Amino acid sequence: MNSYRCPVCGYIYDPGLGDENSDVPAGTAFEDLPSGWSCPVCGAPHDEFEEYD
Numbered sequence: 001m002n003s004y005r006c007p008v009c010g011y012i013y014d015p016g017l018g019d020e021n022s023d024v025p026a027g028t029a030f031e032d033l034p035s036g037w038s039c040p041v042c043g044a045p046h047d048e049f050e051e052y053d
Helices: none
Strands: 003-005 050-052
């Protein structure tokens, strides 16, 4: 599973960690995030995120 970076603030969504603050469990692929999920740091929508190596 690939990580994704928020282009606004640089937050990295790591699927191995999930997003505990948004009740997204570890192992959740970026493609499987809930439709209303946004960057937990700056609030940018997830459709603005870029794949991160």
